[in-house]
Amino acid sequence: MTLDVTFFLFAVPAVLFAGISKGGFGSGAAFAATPFLALILTPGQAVGLMLPLLMLMDVTALRPYWKKWDWTSARNLMIGSVPGVALGAALYGIANPDVFKLMIGALAVGFVAFQIGRKRGWIRPARQPMGRAAGMLAGMAAGFTSFISHAGGPPAAVYLLSKPLSKTAYQGTTVLVFWAINLMKFIPYFALGIFSKETALANVFLAPVAFAGVYLGVYAHRLLPERIFFGVTYVFLVCTGTKLIVDALS
Numbered sequence: 001m002t003l004d005v006t007f008f009l010f011a012v013p014a015v016l017f018a019g020i021s022k023g024g025f026g027s028g029a030a031f032a033a034t035p036f037l038a039l040i041l042t043p044g045q046a047v048g049l050m051l052p053l054l055m056l057m058d059v060t061a062l063r064p065y066w067k068k069w070d071w072t073s074a075r076n077l078m079i080g081s082v083p084g085v086a087l088g089a090a091l092y093g094i095a096n097p098d099v100f101k102l103m104i105g106a107l108a109v110g111f112v113a114f115q116i117g118r119k120r121g122w123i124r125p126a127r128q129p130m131g132r133a134a135g136m137l138a139g140m141a142a143g144f145t146s147f148i149s150h151a152g153g154p155p156a157a158v159y160l161l162s163k164p165l166s167k168t169a170y171q172g173t174t175v176l177v178f179w180a181i182n183l184m185k186f187i188p189y190f191a192l193g194i195f196s197k198e199t200a201l202a203n204v205f206l207a208p209v210a211f212a213g214v215y216l217g218v219y220a221h222r223l224l225p226e227r228i229f230f231g232v233t234y235v236f237l238v239c240t241g242t243k244l245i246v247d248a249l250s
Helices: 005-022 030-037 043-062 071-092 097-119 132-149 153-160 167-191 197-223 227-249
Strands: none
Touching: 005 030, 005 043, 005 197, 030 043, 030 097, 030 132, 030 227, 043 097, 043 132, 043 167, 043 197, 071 132, 071 153, 071 167, 097 132, 097 153, 097 227, 132 153, 132 167, 153 167
């Protein structure tokens, strides 16, 4: 990984985008940074670069959403995420890098399909709030997809959308859950050699961008509609996800 002009032309908007989403504007779309970075980096470099920055964003976002989460839902998701993270670590240790490029691309396109299905009513929240077992299963899926591509949002959303949560409580719960999941991922990432001196140096340069993105997201969460943001996100994810899939298969 070379920290040149091309790198920063991709990395700065990717990290800013992720920060805005982590701050509560376009919730769940923060993982779009990973497929974007995977266009110029290996899958391992992309997820390794993003994890420390996502952890900084989590800490920054915790303050405005402090204790505004639903603790029962968050606890179920966090407990379930433990085996999901472990499964992701086990797979990473044995799989070919192209497998992860394919999975990142598939998750990007799948995220768009999930969001469109939800908006059009093809995917509807459960009529009754999901119970503890369903929450832990969703947490397991969130932990696994988060380990692979920082893409745990959709499984968690399926569970949380069955709950009568306000927009702010939903976002607060999401922030807490992925703060915990990202902490869990740090040690396996380190043990698997996903971090490097280059990613650490890049994190130093990109940390201010991460902080700025979160504060912009908190501001936008309170004042602005999300339709345009999501529209751009969907087009962007379909294009990058499709390219990653084609590259992996070829």
